[in-house]
Amino acid sequence: MPPAAGQQAAAVPRRRRAGAVLGIVAVVAFAAAAVLLGWFLLREPPVPPQDVAAEDLGTALRSGDLADFPVTTTTSVVPEEQYEAVFADLVDDTAEADVSLTGTTPVEESDDGTLSFTATYAWSWPLAEDATWEYTTDVPFTYSGPDGREPGEWQAAWSPAILAPELESGERLAVERTAAQRGDIIGADGETIVTERDVLTVGVDKSRVAASEWNATANTLADLLGFGEEATADLVARTESSGEKAFVQAIVIRVNDPDYDRSALEETPGVLLIPGSRALAPTAGFARPILGTTGKATAEIIEKSDGRVAAGDIVGISGLQAAYDDQLSGAPGIRVVATKPDSDDEARELWAKDGESGKPLELTLDVAMQKHAERVLADAGEESPSAIVAVDARTGGVLAAASGEGSQGYDTAMLGQYPPGSTFKIAAALGMLRNGLTPDSTVSCPDRIVVGKEFDNVDGYPSSATGDVPLRTAFAHSCNTAMVGQHDLVSQQDLHDAAASLGLGLEGSRLGAAGYLGDVPAEASSEADHAASFIGQARVLASPLAMATVAASVAGGSTVSPMLVVTDDAESDQAPGTLREDEAATLRELMSGVVEVGSASQALAGVPGVVGAKTGSAQGNDGRTNVWMVAIKGDIGVAVFVEDGEFGSTTAGPIMRDFLTGS
Template sequence: MRSRILALAGAVLLLAGCTEVKDAVAGPDPEPTASAFVEALAAQDLSGAPVADPEAAERERAEVVDGMGGVTPRVGLLDLDQSGDTATATLQWSWPLVGSGAGGEWSYESPLRLEREGDGWVAVWAPSVVEPSLVEGEALDLTTLTPRRGDIVGARGLAVVTQRPVNRIGIDKTLVGAGRAVSDARALAEAVGIDAAGYAKRVRAAGDAAFVEAIVMRTEDVVTPISMALARIKGARRIAAEIPLAPSRDFAAPILGSVGQVTAEMVEEAPDTYRPGDVAGLSGLQGRYDDQLRGTPGASVDVLPAEGSDGEVREVFRAEPEKGSTLRISLDVDLQAEAEAVLRRTGPASALVAIDPGTGAVLAAANGPGAGGTNLATYGQAAPGSTFKTVSSLALLRAGLDPTSSVQCPATTVVDGKTFGNYSDYPTGATGRITLRQAVANSCNTAFITSRAKVEGTGLYDAAASLGFGIDHDLGFPAYFGQVPQPETETEAAAALIGQGRVLASPMVMATVVASVQAGETVVPWLVKGYREAPPEGAKPLTGAEASALRSMLRAVVTEGSGRGLLDVPGPELIAKTGTAEFERDGTVLTHAWMVAAGSDLAVAVYVDEGESGSRTAGPLLEAFLRAARR
């Protein structure tokens, strides 16, 4: 008897189009037995299958597929031929090797022998049932082939993240005995600066032929003392490799994010995407664009010889991995490095953002070491202080003032019982009745506060929106555009005009504000190619007259005010604004230090969480960056 049956999909599914009977043989039909055995294979449990010794068959089956990493195959009955007291079934196998590239579905046929036994049939177990080339004692072993991760490419087509040489350093237990391997592990751990007890425990638990990785180091970081230590430790070994890395360990780290082995949570949430041991982006741009960057893993299935035999490992299936796609961003490798160098010796949390005012491209987004790995540059939230007077000035221009308009700058002013004053070293000759330009140049708090009645309704919010502040957009990376809440009290309204109260900003958005003034239009920053947006709806366009007036006032900050340190910086003419914002921490009043500046080539914002003032703390950092950038 010959019948054609398909049984697929983990549990057996019979798709009978027809049954063809040839040379019918009297006696019981072997088809039910074959189907029951296939169903047991699909369920990955032969303990109840119609086979001579179900428990032994299941034990051997489990040993054969143990190295397949828990992948569940689909098994079907494709064909059945009977000849007297024997029958041969043809099984269809299909292994969905998760994530494997083109051709990653491993499909093949295998034979199953059945024998007549009394009034029925039994299946005959053999390793070849699982894979036709297997013999007794052999087993399958699946290896995931990691694809080359896509590069992250920045300005001028220069690689930001690409394959760079590293050394995988560890203990090779084939070089020494078990006892020596553990003592060498402790010595190696001390040499490379990792936990000695934990590493020694891992080496002790590993197999006798294992290489137990201790650390992966950039080639240039394997300095002479480490090389000398490796030479002294007999069991130590370093293996040259390449992994995707930025130019340096800390280079734009909070922005770029990290790559590593997937977590158990990631596997649980996306089992069709990740398998244990896979490498993926875990945070930052690497995490958000992992689908694009990681590529498609490949797979290799080997047959491992029986233990103690002279057989060799042979490959029975291979699907090559597919490289990830390139992610293009705006960061300029040189400017990012300069920004990080400028902040390197700043103790408090700090950040520097540089934008091209002509295109909105974010060229640098650096976080100082005091930020502790957090992304203050594009997502920090702090009162912007007097840098926000750029926005307030636009609101006053729209209220009818111009740079020559007269404003009152008393030493102090009181609003609803709260006294506002100017900063401690405010020039004494710049009080009284002065022009709006002088108020901006010298950063007179009281001049803006005494003018608050001129800014009506949503005037401050609307001015902020025109300069790219206060309306969120999805830019494809964590970006905070600041907030300008409608004031609930007169005191709040006064504080808002000088960038305090509930007004909050990120360094990125303050760079955007000064970039918009320089460009004469609302600048929308972008970092990831394809995520550049038009100015937000509802943002009133900046007029040419408004932009010209703002530039003239911010230029006065450089020529006669708190930004005079920038006056001799080479290159295009600069506009600037300093800012200091008071805040309380643990009962102590401290100050955020800010400074923004822009020329036709760059718009820059510098923020220091705790500083003396904008001009004294943030100013020198901004000046150093501009001088380095314009060399």
């Protein structure tokens, strides 16, 4: 039928049109893809993130590994090598720095298309426990564009100022310690003992004379300084072994020291005097064994300081200067400087932290009394060790502790250990009083007595004081046999306790310095050992400090605990002792008889204010006769000791008299 045929003929063109549309879409899609691919292949690579580049440089600066980081330079410098050279001394002296990125500026584009930004880095160098050098540096970054189809890199513009502010080419960083003001040592009534005083460092300047004259110059200098053979040989050896332009130190002297001819030193070719200052006492010998000395820190001191002390620091070498160095030295200052090697330009300071001055050390020493004690010993001219110690009965303060020239620098006054001989009879008498005797009790004083071994009296003991006599008479004339004869009445423990009541054998917890307060065994090793203890022999030991403490305890009426260094603890009242005032009064009575009619009557006759005394001599371990005298004048207990003498009355007595009568 015609209509059906017409409808079928019309459907075919519509299918062809749909196919054509799909073809067109496919062609368009392909063309778009081609365009997109072309754009992708021809586009510029993206700019690398600036923060990543800045962080990477921070990591490199922290580690010092800069070899692979892209930088631009205007010179032939190698950044990694410059980094190492600039920080070499800092790294040797401290821990490594902490470097952190603190921020970046926005990226800017220049007329030629170059991109740039600036990164800021915070540096932190821990130079000491409480000293950190902190600063910031700015680093310019640039980006010139991609490298072909690679993104390209941000590059840091290298300069020394990246490492430290305003650092210049060729400069190196160094850490210097600046010495703090050392604390003074002061004595009674606030009088200064040790403070900074003007000095001259004397030595051989090898650059000032020909090499052929070095040996002669060292010998001449040693002669001018009064050196002995050993010191001279040491100076000569150090001069010969040092560098061609070295300064070889010989000695440090006070500017106005009368013991040295300054003019002669200055006029000697090759000798140089360098002015300076040093913490010193009023005189070279003033309480030197006690105060000690200062000097450059030794390797041993540096090692033991746990970083507190560095090479070149002036520290306490001995005595109180060493014991209280932490307090006296304070904290050194620190500064960072920029220097140019092999240049005469002065170092440029980049940063500094002030030090903290040392704190003063307070002693009980009376400056005038100490000087007087030293003069008395010097005038006595004893060749063996000797000492004078004075202790204030009211406070326990050590007012003087002088050691004679025969001690050769040893602190005989505070540390000497010797049998106290008959001065110990003060403690023995206290033991007798506690066991029922009185000054008027009759005791037997024969010429000799055997208790485990034979004991006798000293040569020249007055016959009028032998036989049955009052205890006061036996004590006044120092009868050995009368004391030994009480061995059954007074036990060894009693002797130990009596001595402790007088401060002998205690630990010296308030002393604040090295000191020996004696030893009295509480048990006897034999009958003879016990008997000999009554007269300060056998194993009984004391120091001049200990015996001055005994005298001070008797003077004050209570057990004295001596004190040399004043601290918060030491300033508190002395701990109550076991010595009673009535016991001390009886001991003072016995000791007054020694001055009035006994063994000290000639030495101390007419000396005003003397309450009492006791002489003593003992056979030392080396066969020498150690001689003693203790005395009480007012509230002060005094002990005089000479290691090698005749009798306490004849050797120690005149020294005691000169001390008590002088000023």
